[in-house]
Amino acid sequence: GAGVSQSPRYKVAKRGQDVALRCDPISGHVSLFWYQQALGQGPEFLTYFQNEAQLDKSGLPSDRFFAERPEGSVSTLKIQRTQQEDSAVYLCASSLVGSGPNTGELFFGEGSRLTVL
């Protein structure tokens, strides 16, 4: 597709459930980022991939959060045993630049809104 696509757009989970959020980046984009955006806040960095390699996962808030990008295109963010504090919009962004995150424009998806009851 022409832009970054995320699914599902909305997800309601009961506390303790596992969820998986999918991101389809723009075709050919090397870099892929996940951000968490709480209500009224700016996006907070979670993790970064360059192709299939996860180069930085320092922003993942706990070991319940896991991300993968096995073939260097589609990425999945998995949250295990969800907690209420995980409720947020999860944004995916991709960038054409492969030499690092500090030069390329990020193209964002519309986000996946997760509500944990």
Added chain:
Amino acid sequence: AQSVTQPDIHITVSEGASLELRCNYSYGATPYLFWYVQSPGQGLQLLLKYFSGDTLVQGIKGFEAEFKRSQSSFNLRKPSVHWSDAAEYFCALTGNQFYFGTGTSLTVIP
């Protein structure tokens, strides 16, 4: 440490009035700076970016921003605001990663 500060949480302006949104940054070298806009339920869209060169950069939708190294600022401006500009605006900096400010919510009064 790298950080971005947007001092104004919410700003209200009248349609046709001028606009300035503040952004201050902390970074040990010359940063790459961005402004993004987010409409309700939408992803973030790039308005403009500064990498180097001319410190006054032009963006889409009539926005511009000026990089001032001495003040560690990258304020966003627009001479005449339109009702469709109402949205959330985020300043961002890249160093090791992309860092976003907490955003400024803009309300436009008809």
